[in-house]
Amino acid sequence: MHVRRLPSFPWDGLTRYADIARAHPDGLVDLSVGTPVDPAPDLVQQALRAATNAPGYPTTHGTFDLRVAAVRWMARGLGVADADPDAVLPVIGAKELVASLPGLLGLGPGDQVAIPAVAYPTYEVGALLAGAEPIATEDPTRLDSQRLRLVWLNSPANPTGQVLPAGYLREVVSWARQHGVLVASDECYIELGWEAQPTSVLHPEICGGSPESLLAVHSLSKRSNLAGYRGAFVAGDVQVVRQLLEVRKHTGMMMPAPIQAAMVAALDDDEHVAGQRSRYVARRAILRSALAAAGFAIDHSEAGLYLWVTREEPCWETVRALAELGILVAPGDFYGPLGRQHVRVALTAPDECIQAAADRLDPKIDKLFP
Numbered sequence: 105m106h107v108r109r110l111p112s113f114p115w116d117g118l119t120r121y122a123d124i125a126r127a128h129p130d131g132l133v134d135l136s137v138g139t140p141v142d143p144a145p146d147l148v149q150q151a152l153r154a155a156t157n158a159p160g161y162p163t164t165h166g167t168f169d170l171r172v173a174a175v176r177w178m179a180r181g182l183g184v185a186d187a188d189p190d191a192v193l194p195v196i197g198a199k200e201l202v203a204s205l206p207g208l209l210g211l212g213p214g215d216q217v218a219i220p221a222v223a224y225p226t227y228e229v230g231a232l233l234a235g236a237e238p239i240a241t242e243d244p245t246r247l248d249s250q251r252l253r254l255v256w257l258n259s260p261a262n263p264t265g266q267v268l269p270a271g272y273l274r275e276v277v278s279w280a281r282q283h284g285v286l287v288a289s290d291e292c293y294i295e296l297g298w299e300a301q302p303t304s305v306l307h308p309e310i311c312g313g314s315p316e317s318l319l320a321v322h323s324l325s326k327r328s329n330l331a332g333y334r335g336a337f338v339a340g341d342v343q344v345v346r347q348l349l350e351v352r353k354h355t356g357m358m359m360p361a362p363i364q365a366a367m368v369a370a371l372d373d374d375e376h377v378a379g380q381r382s383r384y385v386a387r388r389a390i391l392r393s394a395l396a397a398a399g400f401a402i403d404h405s406e407a408g409l410y411l412w413v414t415r416e417e418p419c420w421e422t423v424r425a426l427a428e429l430g431i432l433v434a435p436g437d438f439y440g441p442l443g444r445q446h447v448r449v450a451l452t453a454p455d456e457c458i459q460a461a462a463d464r465l466d467p468k469i470d471k472l473f474p
Contacts, residue, residue, distance in 0.1 A: 110232055114225055114438040121427040128430025133461045135391075136432045138262070138409045138450045140329040142383060145376040148328065148366045155365035162361040164353045166194035166337075170364045173371040174322075174337050181295065181374070182304045191315065191342035193349055194359040194367070197334035198292050198323040202226045202256075205288060205319075206234035208351045209344075211253050218244040218255040222442045224262045224290075240440055245276060249283035260293040260302050260407035263439050263448040267300040267407045273310045281317050286344065292323040292336070295377060298388065299406035306340060315340045326409055326452075327377050328370040335359070335367045384409065387451045387458045394462035395449065403446070411449040412436075422447045429464040 118136060126132045165171070171189040178184040195201040203226050206217055217231035221242045231238035236254075241247060244255045257276065259268035273289075280287045289305035303310060306320050319340040325331035338345065352358075370376075391411060392402060400413040415422055419435040426433055426447070434450075436443025451458070 110229055111225070115434075118423075118432065118434070121423050122432050124424070124427040125430045125432045128428075130430060130460065130464075132430055132432060133453065133457045133464070134432045135450045135453055135457075135461060136434045136448075138326070138452045140326060140331050140452055141454050142329050142380065144329050144333070145370065145373070147373055147376070148330065148333075148370045151369035152333075152362050152366040155362040158361035160361075162358045162364065164356075164358050165349055166192070166359060167361075167364050167368075169368050170194060170337075170371075173368045174339060177371040178304070178306070178339065182307060184304055184306045185308070187306070187315070187339060188342050191345045192337055192339045193345050193352075194335070194337045194364060195321075196336075196357065196359055198290065198321050198325070198336040199226055200334070200357075201321055201336065201338055202290065203230045203233065204357075205348075206230050206236050206254060208348050209234075209254065209286070211236045214251060215253045216247075216251045218247060218252060220256065220258055220261065222261070222264055222436075222439050223256075223258065225438065227256045227258075227290075245279040249285060252283070252285050255280055255285055255287045257287060257289040257305065259289065259291065260296065261404070262290075262293065262408060263410050263434065263436070263443070263446075264403065264412045265405035265408040265410055267297060267302045270303050270307075270309060273303060273305055277305065277311055277318065284317075286317055286319065286341075288319040288321065290321045292321065293326060293408040294322070295327045296381065296384065296409060297407040298385065302407055315342070317341055317344075319344060324367060324370050327380065329380065330366070330370060333363050333366060335363055335370070337367075383455075384451050387453070387455065390458050390462050391449060391451065394465045398465045409451045411451070412446055413449055414446045416445055419444055419447050429461075431461050431464060 171192040174192045175187045175189050178187050212235045215236040216239050217236050218239050218241050219227035221240045228238040294302045319338050321338050323336040395413050403412050405411045423435050434448040436446030
């Protein structure tokens with residue numbers, strides 16, 4: 105058996121701090137996990153209900169309507185024109201694709217997968233599940249490409265909220281093509297740019313108008329509050345997508361038909377996305393101001409649903425101090441050694457909880473951080 109032992113599931117380590125936060129007289133404010141809390145859009149719920157009579161198996165490739173809706177959205181929202189519907193593949197949540205991609209591509213022992221130096225843990229897990237070697241790096245173009253098969257990019261990034269500049273994306277794409285390396289770009293937060301405008305790796309200014317050797321992963325979880333629907337898709341190089349499709353056919357990795365119908369409704373409507381963005385803008389402003397006033401430095405965080413903050417101390421000390429205030433956050437070392445002095449603060453909480461966290465930070469933080 106070549107699969108390496110997986111690291112412990114990070115969030116299990118937060119249990120004791122959740123108990124501390126839960127014991128606060130005014131209750132727990134959970135800002136540790138970026139799970140949406142606002143309602144799924146009505147038009148999406150209606151589309152789901154209308155499609156519930158689905159007695160037959162769905163196709164692994166998804167309906168043509170769904171793939172065309174994804175193409176329309178990429179053209180309208182990302183400036184990715186003339187994408188091929190055959191090069192779109194629905195997946196059962198973006199995390200599933202991230203975790204399974206190295207295996208679906210046939211990677212194994214001896215192969216390397218480049219992942220961001222500060223990164224969502226599932227990139228590493230996906231490489232380990234396939235028996236490949238994950239290589240954490242701040243710049244994949246400096247790696248020896250001899251055994252490198254896959255480069256993961258993440259912009260806007262989780263946990264840091266960093267947006268990769270267009271020039272850097274072009275450099276990575278060019279380098280990867282020269283060395284026969286596939287680039288997979290996790291773009292699940294791409295519609296949530298606040299202080300910078302994220303660019304898709306499939307944008308013609310980045311890829312030269314060709315999706316060759318490129319994949320982009322997109323999710324409806326955050327932009328449409330559909331985390332419970334597990335609606336996502338991957339698009340890009342049609343030959344690579346066909347390879348993924350063939351393996352997924354054999355394994356029965358099919359998205360339920362009602363979810364596909366709901367995704368069409370979500371992708372074709374921009375109004376609900378604008379409304380959700382405005383909610384996050386307001387929540388972000390409240391939390392950002394309160395954290396800055398409490399003496400935190402806020403790094404990156406120009407996009408996405410998190411604030412990446414530090415008091416220049418071990419992250420678990422910050423986690424405990426905030427837990428004493430009833431506020432639960434994620435320690436930065438969940439995302440790699442370079443995060444050991446940061447914590448990740450999620451914006452995905454109801455308005456009253458965001459305000460409660462800000463109120464608790466203001467009068468009491470000096471007692472916890474002298």
